[in-house]
Every structure is written in C-alpha cells, then in structure tokens.
Amino acid sequence: MTKTTPQTNRRIVLASRPTGAPTADNFRLEEVAVPALEEGQLLLRGQWLSLDPYMRGRMSDAPSYAPPVEIGGVMTGGVVSRVEASRHPEFKEGDLVMAYTGWQEYAVSDGTGVNKLPAGFAHPSHALGVLGxxxxxxxxxxxxxxxxxxxxxxxxxxxxxxxxxxxxxxxxxxxxxxxxxxxxxxxxxxxxxxxxxxxxxxxxxxxxxxxxxxxxxxxxxxxxxxxxxxxxxxxxxxxxxxxxxxxxxxxxxxxxxxxxxxxxxxxxxxxxxxxxxxxxxxFDYYVNRPDLHAAFQQEVGNWLKQGKLHYREDVVQGLENAPEAFMGLLQGKNFGKLVVKLD
Amino acid sequence: MTKTTPQTNRRIVLASRPTGAPTADNFRLEEVAVPALEEGQLLLRGQWLSLDPYMRGRMSDAPSYAPPVEIGGVMTGGVVSRVEASRHPEFKEGDLVMAYTGWQEYAVSDGTGVNKLPAGFAHPSHALGVLGxxxxxxxxxxxxxxxxxxxxxxxxxxxxxxxxxxxxxxxxxxxxxxxxxxxxxxxxxxxxxxxxxxxxxxxxxxxxxxxxxxxxxxxxxxxxxxxxxxxxxxxxxxxxxxxxxxxxxxxxxxxxxxxxxxxxxxxxxxxxxxxxxxxxxxFDYYVNRPDLHAAFQQEVGNWLKQGKLHYREDVVQGLENAPEAFMGLLQGKNFGKLVVKLD
Structure with a gap:
C-alpha cells in the first residue's frame, strides 16, 4: 500500500441555533482526525458542497419535515465527492459520487445514500443543481x-x-x-x-x-x-x-x-x-414519483445538452467560506446556484 | 280559457348594500303585477326558495366570481316552482322545475336555465339541498x-x-x-x-x-x-x-x-x-365536470333512497320571512338546510 490515509478532516458544525438571521457565531470550524477505513466502508473526498436555503430550517429545532442538526453536529448538505479509498465492493477509488455528507472535506461512509454520478456527466457540480x-x-x-x-x-x-x-x-x-x-x-x-x-x-x-x-x-x-x-x-x-x-x-x-x-x-x-x-x-417526489424523476432527468438532461438551458453557478472557494456564503444566500447575495469548491 | 293570470307578484329586492352583517334595511318587499305571457314563455309559481350563504356575496359589489345583485334588483336564489301556465313547447302546466328565479313568488321565464325535476323526485325541495x-x-x-x-x-x-x-x-x-x-x-x-x-x-x-x-x-x-x-x-x-x-x-x-x-x-x-x-x-363543477355530477346524482340519490343519508330541513313559512331567516343563517341559527315555503 503506497496510499496513506489523510490525517485531518475539516468540518463545520452548528455551534448554536440562530434567532432570526444566522451569524458567524452559529458556526464552528473544527479539525478532526479521519478514522481508518473498516471493511465495507469508503472514504469520500468532498469536491463540491451545495448551499441551499432549506439548510436554514435544519439549524432550528422548530417542528419541520426533517430533524434539525444537533448542536455540535456537522451541518447538513449535499456533496459531490471523489472516492479516495474503498473497502466497499460497489465503489472504487476515483468514482464520483453524490451524498448528503454535510459541510466537511472528508467523510467515511458505508455506502448508504451514496449515488454514483452517471457516466458522461459533463460537470460534477451539476449533480447539486440543474440535474440534482x-x-x-x-x-x-x-x-x-x-x-x-x-x-x-x-x-x-x-x-x-x-x-x-x-x-x-x-x-x-x-x-x-x-x-x-x-x-x-x-x-x-x-x-x-x-x-x-x-x-x-x-x-x-x-x-x-x-x-x-x-x-x-x-x-x-x-x-x-x-x-x-x-x-x-x-x-x-x-x-x-x-x-x-x-x-x-x-x-x-x-x-x-x-x-x-x-x-x-x-x-x-x-x-x-x-x-x-x-x-x-x-423529498416526497423522490420517494413517491420515480416516474417524474425519470422524466426530469431525461428532459432537463436533453435540454442542457442541446444548449436550451442556461445554468449559472456562483462558486465559493474553500470550506471555511461556506458560512458567510450561506448567510449571503439568505439575503439574495448569490447569483446563480451557490456551490463551495472544497478541494 | 277559465284560467286567469294571477295579479300580483311579491318579491324581495336589494334595497341597499350591507356593511358588515346585513340588516332588515338592506331588503325591501315589493308587490308588482305579473305580466301576461308571450309566446315561448312560461309562468313559474315558486314553491320552495333556497337560502344559502353565497347570497351574502351577491349583496356586495366587491369583485367576486359572480356579478352582484343590482340595487333594486330581485335577490338571487334557487327556487323550485310549479309551472302555472306555459306558452313554451317544452313545459306544461304542473311541471315541477328548478331555476334561479330569485326571492319572489312568481317569475316569467323563456325556459333558459329552467330544469325539470326528474320523475319520482320524492321531495321537490331536495332539489335545493341534498340533490342540488x-x-x-x-x-x-x-x-x-x-x-x-x-x-x-x-x-x-x-x-x-x-x-x-x-x-x-x-x-x-x-x-x-x-x-x-x-x-x-x-x-x-x-x-x-x-x-x-x-x-x-x-x-x-x-x-x-x-x-x-x-x-x-x-x-x-x-x-x-x-x-x-x-x-x-x-x-x-x-x-x-x-x-x-x-x-x-x-x-x-x-x-x-x-x-x-x-x-x-x-x-x-x-x-x-x-x-x-x-x-x-x-358552478365550475357544473360546467366542467358533468361526469362528477352524474356520479353525484347516482351515488347520493341511491344513499338517500337506501336511508343511508339523513337530511334535515329548516323550513321557514312565507317570502316575507326570508330576510330574517337569511340573517340568521349567517349567524348559524338554522338547523339543517334552510328553505322558505313560498305557497
């Protein structure tokens, strides 16, 4: 084995719940060791983190359709990652995947909820936006x-x-x-x-x-x-x-x-x-309407290939800038789909 | 001809528009002569007048789905009538019909919007309620x-x-x-x-x-x-x-x-x-969903015949008592479908 496990994962956790608009105090950047992989696990290296308005709901403990992020928990978020190492039979190093691994650079997964991007996916970050x-x-x-x-x-x-x-x-x-x-x-x-x-x-x-x-x-x-x-x-x-x-x-x-x-x-x-x-x-449409999801993938995918859809991304560099970008999103400061480049 | 045209029609018109709850002042009882029938017309003798909450909307000139009653106009309402005289080929004396002839005892019609009750209709007033x-x-x-x-x-x-x-x-x-x-x-x-x-x-x-x-x-x-x-x-x-x-x-x-x-x-x-x-x-369902209307008539009609549906009427005697009964309806004073016995 020439490959070594990376030592450090950077992640952003919920430090406290906001009242009104979130502030920088509500977030905390942590550095933790990446655990060694066990059999059946894979290590994901985040490439693109999606920032979306629904995340504001996850920061509150008001009743909602999804449970809140716990205090000290990693902020929820969809991430496109590269498989960095795999001891899982269905994934191999280099696979590009999408999973809700949250606001962090690395994640260890047992494969649950990890979806490979289809072959020929022109822009991996599209899985977080126009095709996601x-x-x-x-x-x-x-x-x-x-x-x-x-x-x-x-x-x-x-x-x-x-x-x-x-x-x-x-x-x-x-x-x-x-x-x-x-x-x-x-x-x-x-x-x-x-x-x-x-x-x-x-x-x-x-x-x-x-x-x-x-x-x-x-x-x-x-x-x-x-x-x-x-x-x-x-x-x-x-x-x-x-x-x-x-x-x-x-x-x-x-x-x-x-x-x-x-x-x-x-x-x-x-x-x-x-x-x-x-x-x-x-979420309900993912669960209840696979027919509509298939129609969406085909129709929007074709429009995109044919140049009939314009898709603009607002790219922020580095995990450490995610909180500020997210606060701006709630104020309409983004221009296009907001994504964070993680690597 | 032994039959004579009745001389007088009693009707209730909108005297003024209410602000807030309607009051007796908003209504006026009038007596007018019933015109002689022309060829193609029929004379309707009201038997049952329906009182319904939607009529409050017709008393206002705020924008709505239907035009308001004009000041001095006869109050809108569905009425089950007996055809008293007919010079219309499709109707004959004694027919029971339902039409929106309003709060009055007699109406002259050219047949537009006049619907005969189906044969075997046990209670004519049901055409204003459970089957209407x-x-x-x-x-x-x-x-x-x-x-x-x-x-x-x-x-x-x-x-x-x-x-x-x-x-x-x-x-x-x-x-x-x-x-x-x-x-x-x-x-x-x-x-x-x-x-x-x-x-x-x-x-x-x-x-x-x-x-x-x-x-x-x-x-x-x-x-x-x-x-x-x-x-x-x-x-x-x-x-x-x-x-x-x-x-x-x-x-x-x-x-x-x-x-x-x-x-x-x-x-x-x-x-x-x-x-x-x-x-x-x-109204939209009458226009757009004849299929649903047929299903309604069949299903509810059968339930009624089979005694599976209870239907209670709150009967008020005499046109002159319609305004007070209507004001009570808006306050929930009725107990069952509110109808006025006209003859």
Whole structure:
C-alpha cells in the first residue's frame, strides 16, 4: 500500500441555533482526525458542497419535515465527492459520487445514500443543481403542481437562483409568458438576456407592485412561490381564476418576516379565484414519483445538452467560506446556484 | 280559457348594500303585477326558495366570481316552482322545475336555465339541498379535492348545515373518522346521533381547541373549509402532512371577521406539511365536470333512497320571512338546510 490515509478532516458544525438571521457565531470550524477505513466502508473526498436555503430550517429545532442538526453536529448538505479509498465492493477509488455528507472535506461512509454520478456527466457540480435537487424541485413543482399551459403567465421570484432560473426557463420551453422577480438591475438583466425571460422586475424598486402588474397584462396563472414576503403581497392581487401556487419555499420568512396581506384575505382570494395553493417538499417526489424523476432527468438532461438551458453557478472557494456564503444566500447575495469548491 | 293570470307578484329586492352583517334595511318587499305571457314563455309559481350563504356575496359589489345583485334588483336564489301556465313547447302546466328565479313568488321565464325535476323526485325541495347545489358542493369538494381515504380523519364545520351534514356523512360512508364542529350542544348531539359523526365539538366552548385536538388523536387529513375564523385557527395546527383543505366558503368572514393565525404562518405550515389548499366554486363543477355530477346524482340519490343519508330541513313559512331567516343563517341559527315555503 503506497496510499496513506489523510490525517485531518475539516468540518463545520452548528455551534448554536440562530434567532432570526444566522451569524458567524452559529458556526464552528473544527479539525478532526479521519478514522481508518473498516471493511465495507469508503472514504469520500468532498469536491463540491451545495448551499441551499432549506439548510436554514435544519439549524432550528422548530417542528419541520426533517430533524434539525444537533448542536455540535456537522451541518447538513449535499456533496459531490471523489472516492479516495474503498473497502466497499460497489465503489472504487476515483468514482464520483453524490451524498448528503454535510459541510466537511472528508467523510467515511458505508455506502448508504451514496449515488454514483452517471457516466458522461459533463460537470460534477451539476449533480447539486440543474440535474440534482434544485433542478428536480423546479421541474416537479412547476410541472406537477403548476401545470402551466402554453400562453399562460408564469411568475417566479429569485429568478436567477438555482430553482427560479430553471422554473422560468422550463416555463418558456413550455410556451408560457414568463416574468421573473429578482433583486437588482444586474440580475434582472441576466434573467431576460441570458435566461430568456419575457421580463424581470426588481423587487427593490419603489414601484415594484405596479411594474409587476404592467409586466403581467393578463394576470398570473402560475406563481412558483419560493420567497413569500413583499413579493407575495404584490403577486396575490394579480392571480387569475384557477391560478396554481406551488409553495416551494418562503425564504423571506426563514429568519422571521411578515406579510402585509392578512390571512383572511389570502383565503378569500383562494376561494373566489378557485386557486390551488400547494406546499411541496422535493423529498416526497423522490420517494413517491420515480416516474417524474425519470422524466426530469431525461428532459432537463436533453435540454442542457442541446444548449436550451442556461445554468449559472456562483462558486465559493474553500470550506471555511461556506458560512458567510450561506448567510449571503439568505439575503439574495448569490447569483446563480451557490456551490463551495472544497478541494 | 277559465284560467286567469294571477295579479300580483311579491318579491324581495336589494334595497341597499350591507356593511358588515346585513340588516332588515338592506331588503325591501315589493308587490308588482305579473305580466301576461308571450309566446315561448312560461309562468313559474315558486314553491320552495333556497337560502344559502353565497347570497351574502351577491349583496356586495366587491369583485367576486359572480356579478352582484343590482340595487333594486330581485335577490338571487334557487327556487323550485310549479309551472302555472306555459306558452313554451317544452313545459306544461304542473311541471315541477328548478331555476334561479330569485326571492319572489312568481317569475316569467323563456325556459333558459329552467330544469325539470326528474320523475319520482320524492321531495321537490331536495332539489335545493341534498340533490342540488349544496349536495353537489359537499360531494365535489370532498371527493375531488379532499380525496378522503378510509381511516383518515375528516373535519367539517357547520356540521348540521346543508353542506357540512353531507360532507360528514359521505366521509363516514367512505370509511373515515369524522369530526364535526357546530354551534351549541343540540346541534352537536344531532351530528353524532342523527348523522353518525364520530364526534362533534361545540365551537362556543371555552376549551374548543383542546376538545377538537382530543377528538382528532391522529391529526386532521381533510378539513372541509366552510367557515374560517376561530374554527380555522383551531384546525390549522392539527393538519397532517399532505392534508387537503377544500375551501368552499368562509362564512365567518362574509360580514368581516379576522383570523388569529397570520398569513405567514398559514403559508409556512402549507409548505412544511405539503398541504393542498384549494378554493372551489361549485358552478365550475357544473360546467366542467358533468361526469362528477352524474356520479353525484347516482351515488347520493341511491344513499338517500337506501336511508343511508339523513337530511334535515329548516323550513321557514312565507317570502316575507326570508330576510330574517337569511340573517340568521349567517349567524348559524338554522338547523339543517334552510328553505322558505313560498305557497
């Protein structure tokens, strides 16, 4: 054996639970020894760590669809890794895999939940975005719940984000009028020029509700909800009869935050417009809808190969910068899918 | 011709629009001459007038799914009538028909929207309730949106009302655990003893939320929403993962009224529980789902004949008493489907 086990794993653990927006104090960088492999185990060297809004939920111990990260536990996260060493029959050194090994550089695994990337995967980090969880989130929420028809108006916020950028592009490919919402002129310009949205409105503009209304002259048929807050307040009065609102995320409320529209008004409009408001967690679609997942992989994979989908990554270098990048993500500072290069 | 045209029609018109709860001032009883029939027309003598919560919406000029009643116009309403005279080829004297001829004793019609009751219809007033719009509302909302599965817990408010009483009984027939909510001990007792609900909770009780929770030990899978307000506040924390909430009405809000649950909390729970909240207007189901309407007529008609469904009417005598009865309906004073005997 010429190969030696690396000595040190760097990892980021939850030091304390945030109240409101997370701060640097809530995270702690630790260095620990990597244990020697036992029979049936494999050692993963992280290459790309995905940072996603859902992680804010894991930092809280409020009831949720998934258990929280324990205090002192490694932060949850999807990682694309290279198999560094293997004593597991199904994996060999050099395999590229995706697994939820968390915010760390190395992980020892028994293979559970470790998925090899398909051969010919052009960019390993795509497994964390357009061809991974955010991509399937966009696809399932839009297609299964949103059910957009050609000519309908689809609105999505965080228009240049990992999910929003795909929602809008898929809706365009389905023949819809697509209006994005984003923070700042640069993102709005990219949504129109790079992603092909019909319009993109800056939610920071003083007359944002009026601009949104003007961009949706036939109202809104599908609102892919991933932010909540003031964006939802502006969208709600524009929703058409039989509008569909897949609720994918509420990033404006993860750190607190309120709505101007009161709940009775939301229900009244849901009734009079015969709207469908439906929350979803992509995990359910992985478990219950393998048919839809296969359709997603084929359709989005083909669009990507054919150059019909633009996919932008916002790459941060080094594990130690993950907390700051994650805090920025919750404020919309990223531009494209946020990933951390680990090696 | 021995037959003479009746001289006088009594009708109730909208005198003014209510702010908050309607008052007697908002209605006016008028007497007008019945016009002579022209060729192609028929004269309808009202027998049963249906009073339903949706009529509160027609009294307002706020945007809605249907145009408001004009000031001075006859109040909207479904009526079972006897054809008194006919110069229309498809109708003959003595036919029993259902039509939206409004709060009046006589109406002249050209036949549009006039539907003959099927032969063998045991009780003509059933066409306004269990076999009519309220029945189809209960059936379509529960079956198409609620999608109850055996063993699931279904909760419905206004449990002894026209819609709620059917929702609960149909859910029982589908094998569900059914919990009603009603105002007062008498109605709650009737829901359990007459209608066969597993439990019925009095929303006026000080510990109503705790009682509701105790009656739903496995949480709530389907909440058929027809009231809103404090009932919804108590229901919301109990909704299970993948709960379905058909929103049929919001009677607690028709005259104003707020919710304690804020809208961000509603959306958050919709997301974390992956709930489906869907408004519906039964009119759409008449237009778009003739298949479901046929299934409703067959299934509910059979249950009724077989004595599997209990149906209670709250009968008010005389058109002049319709306004007071309607005002009481909005306060839950009725006990069963509210109808006015016109002749």
């Amino acid at each position: 969880m955010p991509g399937y989130t966009a696809y399932a929420g839009l297609i299964d719940i949103g059910q957009p028809r050609p000519g309908e108006t689809v609105v999505v916020a965080a228009a240049t984000g990992a999910v929003g950028s795909l929602v809008g592009q898929i809706a365009k490919l389905r023949g819809c009028h697509v209006v994005g919402i984003a923070g700042g002129a640069q993102k709005c310009e990219a949504a129109v020029k790079e992603l092909g949205f019909d319009a993109c409105i800056d939610h920071r503009a003083a007359d944002f509700p009026e601009q949104l209304k003007a961009a949706c002259p036939r109202g809104i048929d599908v609102y892919f909800e991933n932010v909540g807050g003031a964006v939802l307040d502006a969208v709600f009065p524009l929703l058409n009869i039989h509008a569909r609102v897949p609720v994918c995320g509420l990033i404006a409320h993860y750190n607190g935050g309120t709505l101007a529209t009161d709940s009775a008004a939301i229900l009244r409009r849901t009734l009079t417009q015969r709207m469908r408001v439906q929350g979803f967690i992509i | 719009m309220p029945g189809y509302t209960a059936y379509a909302g529960l079956i198409d949106i609620g999608q109850p599965r055996p063993g699931e817990t279904v909760v419905v408010a206004a449990a002894t009302g026209a819609v709620g009483s059917l929702v609960g009984q149909i859910a029982k027939l589908r094998g569900c655990h059914v919990v009603g909510i009603a105002g007062g001990a008498q109605k709650c007792e009737a829901a359990v003893k007459e209608l066969g609900f597993d439990a019925c909770i009095d929303h006026r009780a000080a510990d109503f939320p705790e009682q509701l929770k105790a009656a739903c030990p496995r949480g709530i899978d389907v909440y058929f929403e027809n009231v809103g307000g404090a009932v919804l506040d108590a229901v919301f924390p109990l909704l299970n993962i993948h709960a379905r909430v058909p929103v049929c009405g919001l009677i607690a809000h028709y005259n104003g009224g707020t919710l304690a649950t804020d809208s961000a909390a509603i959306l958050r729970r919709t997301l974390t529980q992956r709930m489906r909240v869907q408004g519906f207007i039964i």
